[in-house]
Amino acid sequence: MDIAQLVEALGLQLLSGGDLPVRSPIDGSEIARLCRHSPAEMGLAVGRAVDAWTAWRKVPAPKRGELIRLFGEELRANKPLLGRLITVETGKILQEGLGEVQEMVDICDFACGLSRQLYGLTIASERPGHRMMETWHPLGVVGVISAFNFPAAVWAWNAALAIVCGDSVVWKPSEKTPLTALACQSLFERALGRFGGAPDGLSQVLVGAGDLGQALVEDSRVPLVSATGSTRLGRAVGPKLAARFGRALLELGGNNAMIVCPSADLDLATRAILFSAVGTAGQRCTSLRRLIVHNAVKPQLVERLTKAYASIRVGDPLAEGTLVGPLIDQAAFDSMQAALAEAGRQGGRVSGGQRVFDQAHPEAWYVRPAIVEMPAQTAVVRQETFAPILYVMGYDAFATALAMHNGVPQGLSSCIFTNDLREAEFFLSPEGSDCGIANVNIGPSGAEIGGAFGGEKETGGGRESGSDAWKTYMRRATNTVNYSRELPLAQGISFDLGE
Numbered sequence: 001m002d003i004a005q006l007v008e009a010l011g012l013q014l015l016s017g018g019d020l021p022v023r024s025p026i027d028g029s030e031i032a033r034l035c036r037h038s039p040a041e042m043g044l045a046v047g048r049a050v051d052a053w054t055a056w057r058k059v060p061a062p063k064r065g066e067l068i069r070l071f072g073e074e075l076r077a078n079k080p081l082l083g084r085l086i087t088v089e090t091g092k093i094l095q096e097g098l099g100e101v102q103e104m105v106d107i108c109d110f111a112c113g114l115s116r117q118l119y120g121l122t123i124a125s126e127r128p129g130h131r132m133m134e135t136w137h138p139l140g141v142v143g144v145i146s147a148f149n150f151p152a153a154v155w156a157w158n159a160a161l162a163i164v165c166g167d168s169v170v171w172k173p174s175e176k177t178p179l180t181a182l183a184c185q186s187l188f189e190r191a192l193g194r195f196g197g198a199p200d201g202l203s204q205v206l207v208g209a210g211d212l213g214q215a216l217v218e219d220s221r222v223p224l225v226s227a228t229g230s231t232r233l234g235r236a237v238g239p240k241l242a243a244r245f246g247r248a249l250l251e252l253g254g255n256n257a258m259i260v261c262p263s264a265d266l267d268l269a270t271r272a273i274l275f276s277a278v279g280t281a282g283q284r285c286t287s288l289r290r291l292i293v294h295n296a297v298k299p300q301l302v303e304r305l306t307k308a309y310a311s312i313r314v315g316d317p318l319a320e321g322t323l324v325g326p327l328i329d330q331a332a333f334d335s336m337q338a339a340l341a342e343a344g345r346q347g348g349r350v351s352g353g354q355r356v357f358d359q360a361h362p363e364a365w366y367v368r369p370a371i372v373e374m375p376a377q378t379a380v381v382r383q384e385t386f387a388p389i390l391y392v393m394g395y396d397a398f399a400t401a402l403a404m405h406n407g408v409p410q411g412l413s414s415c416i417f418t419n420d421l422r423e424a425e426f427f428l429s430p431e432g433s434d435c436g437i438a439n440v441n442i443g444p445s446g447a448e449i450g451g452a453f454g455g456e457k458e459t460g461g462g463r464e465s466g467s468d469a470w471k472t473y474m475r476r477a478t479n480t481v482n483y484s485r486e487l488p489l490a491q492g493i494s495f496d497l498g499e
């Protein structure tokens with residue numbers, strides 16, 4: 001199936017003639033040309049979204065859940081097509097493209113159930129004849145800015161919850177993956193058609209780059225902006241939202257580590273390292289980037305990894321058996337090469353990392369994943385390089401490993417491989433990992449939707465997806481009801497006229 005047939009099956013016409021070229025990283029070819037939306041069009045879209053929210057907030061939440069249930073059905077039916085489009089646009093292998101759609105289905109199921117569980121508390125009042133409670137109300141327009149590497153799931157995490165919570169959504173996807181966004185919108189519109197009667201403008205997609213995202217961030221009619229991307233993006237968006245008292249949900253870069261202890265099951269660790277360090281060509285926010293291994297097992301583990309890395313199949317992400325597809329573009333390749341050169345200057349021993357298939361595909365950027373043995377956690381290790389580079393460092397004392405683990409600016413995902421209960425529990429304790437995600441005997445990537453997803457420090461502090469992340473998409477009202485004939489004041493304050 002060629003790209004024209006693929007997008008048509010997803011309800012789109014293959015677009016041409018615009019000023020935004022869309023390329024497939026598989027071979028670097030141009031697969032579409034879209035028209036960018038202007039900041040003025042963003043303003044109009046936000047206006048429509050305000051109107052949509054005004055109507056949608058009155059629809060009972062379980063009925064709103066029904067729309068998301070229908071959307072989940074569309075996703076289930078179109079999983080092979082959408083998964084394939086994700087692969088064509090991002091270069092992630094087909095298994096991972098399909099996995100991303102499954103993640104969307106999962107969050108739809110979760111959100112549908114949640115639509116009957118938007119609970120508030122009942123609170124004991126200190127005053128006689130009074131009752132206190134909290135209620136959760138729809139917040140308004142939710143702006144979503146998303147990164148290229150999860151071009152569909154990140155929006156779905158936000159949109160499924162936001163729609164159930166009674167909000168409307170305006171989405172500015174990555175300019176590198178707009179077709180996937182338009183396909184998601186098309187499937188959502190099919191669900192809207194079956195649902196019937198939802199307001200226009202409930203979900204909208206506008207295509208463009210950072211300037212368009214900025215227009216969304218600066219619009220004071222948007223009470224919440226969920227922004228996923230680099231720490232640089234967070235630094236641009238966070239202060240602007242704070243200045244207008246908007247709510248920011250920031251999901252930014254990670255620099256995720258694994259501690260491997262002497263008691264670890266090295267077979268299990270090797271498999272987990274492989275998936276989390278080279279999966280998605282190292283282009284997951286939760287990719288494993290730092291391996292902190294006890295010196296007693298380091299030589300063995302490095303040997304196993306070197307062997308495993310040698311047999312990884314890099315190539316066409318649509319072909320069966322491929323584990324690593326291309327990097328997204330030349331800029332990603334250049335930053336990988338710059339990091340490897342810098343690591344060499346800082347005492348690292350680099351194996352792998354070279355470009356492959358450049359003869360066959362001069363416009364595509366395939367690399368062998370790299371392992372870099374470092375003498376210490378130097379400056380280059382402390383930064384996120386969005387590519388398949390695994391820095392390996394040794395340790396002798398557990399406290400040193402933990403200090404190294406937490407000694408980076410980012411705080412997204414983390415894990416420990418150990419069979420020692422004390423080490424495992426300490427890692428999860430308040431003195432252990434400082435990340436938003438901390439795992440035992442599981443790699444740092446590939447989270448399930450049931451838990452809250454996000455991280456601390458320069459990762460931005462936001463939480464999306466499961467648990468009580470829905471609360472960010474609503475506003476809380478605390479209500480006190482007086483059913484007595486008196487008017488006692490809180491804290492026992494007396495405020496009488498004294499007659």
Ligand code: NAD
Binds near residue numbers: 213250
């Ligand atoms: P990026 O920061 O280059 O772009 C992300 C999005 O922000 C794009 O849609 C872009 O157009 C937009 N943008 C850029 N500048 C903007 C501005 N000034 N105002 C508003 N919008 C702006 O990121 P990327 O290269 O697409 O993605 C890779 C990065 O995303 C990595 O750092 C990765 O760790 C991070 N990421 C984080 C998570 C998470 O959940 N924590 C998930 C996926 C990706």
